[in-house]
Amino acid sequence: MMNIVLGALIFGYAAYSVWKFVQRSKQGKCAACALNKACAGSTCNVVEAKQTKQA
Template sequence: MINIIILLAILGYSAWVLVRFLRKSRQGACAGCSSSKSCPGCAASTVNEDHANIKRNI
């Protein structure tokens, strides 16, 4: 009986981690990152996206 409970706990946790990973991967690298506000790499990509949007509007 305890083996079934342990197995269900492991499988449940694995499913939860997988779902969380897939949700964050859909957001993209910087949007899914917990430090996206202070990351210099994410700030640079935002500037590049803004520049691309300005070029499209002209």
């Protein structure tokens, strides 16, 4: 019984994570950005460029 509950929790969280990812990807690049409320237009592009260079 415990295995079924644990499995349901794991698959439920995985489904929620996929759903959340799809919803954010539908919003667009800057709308899903963590800095969207303090964004001055091209700030998202600058942050993404810096993160890309560091990786």
